[in-house]
Amino acid sequence: MKKFSLEGKVALITGASYGIGFAIASAYAGAGAVIVFNDIRQELVDKGLAAYEEKGIKAHGYVCDVTDETQVQAMVTQIEKEVGVIDILVNNAGIIKRIPMCDMTAEQFRQVIDVDLNAPFIVSKAVIPSMIKKGHGKIINICSMMSELGRETVSAYAAAKGGLKMLTRNIASEYGEFNIQCNGIGPGYIATPQTAPLREIRPDGSRHPFDQFILAKTPAARWGVTEDLQGPAVFLASEASDFVNGHVLYVDGGILAYIGKQPQ
Template sequence: MMEEFTMDAFSLKGKVALITGAAYGIGFAIATAYHKAGATIVFNTSRQASVDKAMLAYQEAGIPAKGYVCDVTDEKAVQAMVKQIEEEVGTIDILVNNAGIIKRIPMLDMSAEDFRSVIDVDLNAPFIVSKAVLPSMIKKGHGKIINICSMMSELGRETVSAYAAAKGGLKMLTKNICSEYGEANIQCNAIGPGYIATPQTAPLREKQPDGSRHPFDQFIVSKTPAARWGTPVDLMGSAVFLASDASNFVNGHILYVDGGILAYIGKQPQ
């Protein structure tokens, strides 16, 4: 049996991958990795201007991606987008639910509207998009769904109550899709990034007026055994693994790519 294994198990050649919200950052990095592994890339953002800007970035990177305008919280719009992708590109083999938002507001200052908006994008949208692609995956006899969770799927922290609630829910949605559709040869797993240097986290890494490092930047580096922020590139290998045949017996799993922060209690005081 071992002789049957080759590195071709990690190939995505001939696969169609939909990555939501992949205009930049983590989503763009995953799309780049999938292209290098041989997949055909499709992505969406909610605005035409964002699609146009992203298409320029994909072209500069030599990636022949196809972009769609779609609000992933709108079930009818998502169903229409998936149908269009199937007609124009092919049935979707790999779905990465990457689109997400965060609102850093103390709980007592957060409105119910703000809370719902985060839940809508970070939890409801993965449900909606997964539901839209599953029928074709089941009919085809295979499929990979990868949700982008977070350390906040496991931990709490001040100012991120809505985000933590959504990402905790996404962790359990991942396990439930595995439970419901594993028999149909659908693998649903998640990646839980640590603190990643992206445009979204840039304000947390800005230098202070006196030139010193941001206190949060110092805090994260001190709490991470790797002693640095992650980069989108750090997520590329795990994303390819979970999308490939190499992970066919991995299901309902959350793979934390966090530099060890979840395993670390901190240095002992001297």
């Protein structure tokens, strides 16, 4: 269906050398977009470029610290010159520090806020003027279930992702009249190499307690996979979502709708 096509669009996905960002970028390439991504170090950009090449995707990689406004402005200018005006921005780069709140330093708290909330503000601000001139634009912020829920050890991450939900709504409010849609995707628990040890069946045949917890809390009764995010990401980047603005689409297998199983 033509409305879901990204043919000829330039998509910048931050921190997309691997993981969720890589999966979203791969889906965009399949829908016809030109892929641009950044990472904080050259070796990460090189790894990303090799991974895209292996999938048959010609991607453009840039070294940029998304918390540095000067670097971001320079990168966006360079992308516009070398690739084209950015039609789609996915603010994917993020970090988490799992530290109990009273053990966390203010510096550690600020670092998470800087990457997970300030950076999406900085990158969005850099691309919006050209989107206004072009007459359209799509901004997709990678939020989290922690945009809605709290949990032990993630005070900074939850604060940042809650703020990112409201930044999403405010960009939609401020720039919707220019045909710019800003929405969020809130992934549930996604199976990645980092979570693999939590999902392995133990020698006695039992599941890890955290794995049991996630399965009991998820109506879908499974972890998500990065491919589960691809359809929603293409929808929010395409013309099919032109009247969807300020929304966070939770791709969580139903966790946020569910109180959980009654103990046996």
